[in-house]
Amino acid sequence: MLAGEVELLLFSLILSCGFLEAGGIAGVFVDLILFPLDTVKTRLQSPQGFRKAGGFRGIYAGVPSTAIGSFPNAAAFFITYENVKSVLHHDSTSYLTPVTHMVAASFGEVVACLIRVPSEVVKQRAQVSPSAGTFRILSRTLYHEGIQGLYRGYKSTVLREIPFSLVQFPLWEFLKDLWSWKQGHVVDSWQSAVCGAFAGGFAAAVTTPLDVAKTRIMLAKTGTTAASGNVLAALGGIWRTQGLPGLFAGVVPRIAAISLGGFIFLGTYEKTRQLLL
Template identity: 95%
Template sequence: MEPRESWAALAAGGVAGVCVDLILFPLDTVKTRLQSPQGFRKAGGFRGIYAGVPSTAIGSFPNAAAFFITYEYVKSVLHCGSTSYLTPVTHMVAASFGEVVACLIRVPSEVIKQRAQVSPSSGTFRILSHTLYHEGIQGLYRGYKSTVLREIPFSLVQFPLWESLKDLWSWKQGHVVDSWQSAVCGAFAGGFAAAVTTPLDVAKTRIMLAKAGSTNASGNVLAALGGIWRTQGLSGLFAGVVPRMTAISLGGFIFLGTYEKTRQLLL
């Protein structure tokens, strides 16, 4: 991948990340509170739906930029000499590497954001200070494993589906899809991926919100899923699925459409 393409992917990814995270923040807050072990009302209901937004505003650009520059780089390396039937595998591997790198930035931001979302009376800086004082740096990475285990399956579904839908649409109309068409493909791919990975998202939320020293605080995803199944059943595993699907469908439209348009302009 040429330096110009690398910079375009980095900048376009960052811009897309900031746009989608800030526009859809209220839906994300509602989803987090629905998944909270204390329940939607006690977690804040519809009050203070922008609680935790500073953490998101700071983390969005580097997080999305890290994902896309890794995704495009790995994709370009694996595409060399690969056959067409291996293309979906290439997209899966590239997306997985992108998520592992991006989560190094995303998880600390996500931990602070989600704790602020369920404690709207506490400020972002206060929550950050409290986390560092009581748990240290490792507290900011609480849920790293569960986030990666959520994001990789999500990306394994979303990105190959997005790329395949774009290829199909391009073939049907006889030319490469426009940025708005890429956005539509992103919305379908994101919504479907969101639905099937909701249980992993619920487990990640419970781990991040768990009190230090509790069972869920250990970060064991299977234990968290088992606990949710035993206490709340299937409805608990799919708590917040509607706002999650809605947010990620809209997010896929904004995120991938903005990425494609910005990248085209920069190139």
């Protein structure tokens, strides 16, 4: 019995390392390749508007923050996602499979956001102040707001990411299963990538208002109402001042980035996972 438990533990560790590497490698690919689109989206969503936030200048402002946070963020998500999915799968029927994917993705986002939010705060502030520099913004945030300043917007980020994942991952898994059934064998990595692109683009479109609210909260000046992190108040303020166009600011680059990101990220993840496992 003890030997069997040790073997199971070792196998779990190997799987965890595989998921960590697969998710991390995929995340780095996506975040760095698509960074300019993310910058455009952030500036379109910023309170000062696209032109005053930098326009097309300094399109890679904030990239060091992304480069540092990308691997651990993506790895944390996928190691949590795959392990929670594995645990829940043993006790679920085929009818509950989408729920399993939703729960696993939600847990993955909560864990990943512990790494993602500080990186995102610094990145977005650098994107709308390209002349300031990433490390200067980091030190300024720590000096004026402390560690809690790096976690401003944690709640709004989780509230954005969970609905996003509730749409994206069950849809991705469903499309893969459907394609596999249609062709009679498990999908290839490029087919998984196509499914990921469609699922990501659709999820990006429907969650854009939450993304705009998150951006406004992270960029708000300390002491303002928006800086309190109240998502409903942020959404209400955007609606009153800018209406529906304000709530969907940056939707085109967001869909483009996440569709391409879904293709690269989930395709690379699937391929790396297959090679490792």
